[in-house]
Amino acid sequence: MVLDDQNFHWANLQRFSHHFSFILFRDNVLVSILALIYYFTAMKITKVQLKDFHQFKDVTIDLTYPLGHPKAGEPLDKVCIIGQSGTGKTTLLKIIGGHTFTINSLFKEYKHDEFSNVEVSVKFRDVETDISVGFDKVDEKNTYYVFEPKLKKEIIEFQKYAEIEDDFRLQTKTHFIFFPADLHYEFESSGSDLSSKKVIDFTNDKVGDVWSLVFGEIQKFQEEEIKLKQEIAKVAVESNSDVKAIQKAVRKLEKWQKEGENPINRVAEKCLDPVLRHINLRVKRDFNFEGKSDIGFVKLEDFNGNEVPYHLLSTGTKQILLTALPLYLLKPDQTLILCDEPERSLYPSLQKFIIDYYISLTKKSQFFFATHSPIIASCFEPWEIVELKFNKDGYVYQDQYYPKGKERHVDNYTIIPSYLTYDLMLSKVFDLEETHSHDRSEKITEVLMLRNQLLKFKEKKEISSEEAQKVYKEYRTLAEKLFWNFETD
Amino acid sequence: MRKIEKDLTLATAYKKWLDGLNKSGEEHPEYTSNGKFYQDIVANLLWVQKGLCAYTEMFLVNVKEVGPESWKTGRVKDFDFLGHLDHYDSGLKKKKGWEWNNFFVVHSDVNVKRKGQRKPYGLLKPDRPTYDPFYYLEYDYKTHNFVPNSERDTSLQTKILHDINTLGLNYKPIIDYRREYLTPIIDDVSLGIMTLTKAKERLFKFYTAFEMSIQSLRLE
Numbered sequence: 001m002v003l004d005d006q007n008f009h010w011a012n013l014q015r016f017s018h019h020f021s022f023i024l025f026r027d028n029v030l031v032s033i034l035a036l037i038y039y040f041t042a043m044k045i046t047k048v049q050l051k052d053f054h055q056f057k058d059v060t061i062d063l064t065y066p067l068g069h070p071k072a073g074e075p076l077d078k079v080c081i082i083g084q085s086g087t088g089k090t091t092l093l094k095i096i097g098g099h100t101f102t103i104n105s106l107f108k109e110y111k112h113d114e115f116s117n118v119e120v121s122v123k124f125r126d127v128e129t130d131i132s133v134g135f136d137k138v139d140e141k142n143t144y145y146v147f148e149p150k151l152k153k154e155i156i157e158f159q160k161y162a163e164i165e166d167d168f169r170l171q172t173k174t175h176f177i178f179f180p181a182d183l184h185y186e187f188e189s190s191g192s193d194l195s196s197k198k199v200i201d202f203t204n205d206k207v208g209d210v211w212s213l214v215f216g217e218i219q220k221f222q223e224e225e226i227k228l229k230q231e232i233a234k235v236a237v238e239s240n241s242d243v244k245a246i247q248k249a250v251r252k253l254e255k256w257q258k259e260g261e262n263p264i265n266r267v268a269e270k271c272l273d274p275v276l277r278h279i280n281l282r283v284k285r286d287f288n289f290e291g292k293s294d295i296g297f298v299k300l301e302d303f304n305g306n307e308v309p310y311h312l313l314s315t316g317t318k319q320i321l322l323t324a325l326p327l328y329l330l331k332p333d334q335t336l337i338l339c340d341e342p343e344r345s346l347y348p349s350l351q352k353f354i355i356d357y358y359i360s361l362t363k364k365s366q367f368f369f370a371t372h373s374p375i376i377a378s379c380f381e382p383w384e385i386v387e388l389k390f391n392k393d394g395y396v397y398q399d400q401y402y403p404k405g406k407e408r409h410v411d412n413y414t415i416i417p418s419y420l421t422y423d424l425m426l427s428k429v430f431d432l433e434e435t436h437s438h439d440r441s442e443k444i445t446e447v448l449m450l451r452n453q454l455l456k457f458k459e460k461k462e463i464s465s466e467e468a469q470k471v472y473k474e475y476r477t478l479a480e481k482l483f484w485n486f487e488t489d
Numbered sequence: 490m491r492k493i494e495k496d497l498t499l500a501t502a503y504k505k506w507l508d509g510l511n512k513s514g515e516e517h518p519e520y521t522s523n524g525k526f527y528q529d530i531v532a533n534l535l536w537v538q539k540g541l542c543a544y545t546e547m548f549l550v551n552v553k554e555v556g557p558e559s560w561k562t563g564r565v566k567d568f569d570f571l572g573h574l575d576h577y578d579s580g581l582k583k584k585k586g587w588e589w590n591n592f593f594v595v596h597s598d599v600n601v602k603r604k605g606q607r608k609p610y611g612l613l614k615p616d617r618p619t620y621d622p623f624y625y626l627e628y629d630y631k632t633h634n635f636v637p638n639s640e641r642d643t644s645l646q647t648k649i650l651h652d653i654n655t656l657g658l659n660y661k662p663i664i665d666y667r668r669e670y671l672t673p674i675i676d677d678v679s680l681g682i683m684t685l686t687k688a689k690e691r692l693f694k695f696y697t698a699f700e701m702s703i704q705s706l707r708l709e
Contacts, residue, residue, distance in 0.1 A: 427665060433598075433661070433662035435661060438602070438603065438660075438661075440661075441659050441664075444632065444659070445634050445636060445653055445654060445659050448629050448632065449636045449637050449639075449646055449650055452627070452639035453646070455639065456640075486632060487631055
């Protein structure tokens, strides 16, 4: 779009930005910039283009559903980024986060002008636009460039874009959540009110602060209980002979206990217990309410009712608590959620469970996971997996799961994680050629040889011979150690 | 593992040098992959091995690249190949490190990860005059494993088993390649989609496994 008076709206631009420029070259073509703003709302990512950024050269990552899918062209709801160490999984997460929200922590490792060749395409409602980020050296602030926003594929004026963006921003609560791989296992609150934050980056924000979102409710619940108990005591003192009055007060308490929603129970039932039961723990629901520490943070107990103090919780348990609680309590709705290494310290059965579980705690959100785990990756459709690989020159490219030259259509995908065993996930997706040990290979050959020997004994009607029985014993012993799993190996 | 007729007819410069060395009874110079005739040895071997790994029959090079037209005065032109030069008997490496009869070009992982310094009995030496894969081996089509021929006596089977493992015939990634390559072809033959003649024309590796499978599945 060429800049002219009609599509440039000074007033709106000023509302969003302290700095602006009007034109720049994009793909060597002079285009107008409709706005450069400091703040973006919840939006879904549809594409990332890395023309020249460290190990990435001319990489375009399509993050929409492929042709033939009921949601073809719409942003993916969940994305799994995999790749060898150093291919840039975390970098990609940070680029996505950094290009859509003003989070300097995501960019701190990079020189700001490095991003000039990176573009992120986003969509919210029916609006689509490309975003680039620059750095204002005078102000030392990031500036965000919005290119040619479109509404239902038609280029729109900036004012219109700003209106939609404004409205969308007002109607969405938490826009962005980032869980870094090095999540701090701290339960203490810093006193920060996360409920009013649009952008939550747990690199800096404390996960312990999410508890304050339910802490007030717990206090209220506690006060109400005390009040009702005091009422019973008062009736009992003032009219100790009036049994009916005392019974009435007791019934009131019981009714409240039955009908009133205990916030701890809610957190237990709807968030934590479904996942904690995998590790034989549950939320402790009974409290004495004697001090603030009783409700300072969620408490866990084993199935025998023994409380497990924080310092004795495993790192896996802490990982679950510190990820699940924010997702439940912040109530993400149309939120962009980035999670680096969700598998950390989790046993395979839990890894298998958590992706769907995390998604179930949110609404209409877009998730990006970066992982090394084949179990996590197996929870995704092939078009939801972004596999980064080094080429022979040391640059990174995206490995596609459909043949070169064919269109990105659901029917053309040749690697479908849900069809694969974990062995095949490792060899076909994670490029691990040796999916079992040399010992196993050799023992399989041996067990097949022994079985053939037994078949020969049978053929010669010598299966009952001493020699055959000796071979049979050897065969059974070895076959059992291989769990009889060599026929289809 | 096919039988290999190991004619030393292309690397004539190397042959002349080796003959002279052996005639004088001298110890061979230290073996190194930077040796003067290294590429020539590899190229001549790949020519007689039909471009395949001598043990596993994995594809290593288009055989045309090492054919007679790539040679001049007994030396080969530069070429790229996948694989390693293996000393079948690693014990000969020190004193007879350049001995033609002890060389094979093999898949690099088989050389590095399986064979290494392990010593085979020599039953499965592909250039041994009496070597016949059908005498020593069977192919288990269900698992795509080579196994000792069950017609042989058990003590010989044990030795064959050792050589199968030492030469990496059932190295897991090789099994996977074999399965993925052979199954669709043999399936097409089984279903009558493709004739056996056509299948044989299409084949460019894993010949022994194919022939043995066809035999055991009675598709001939």
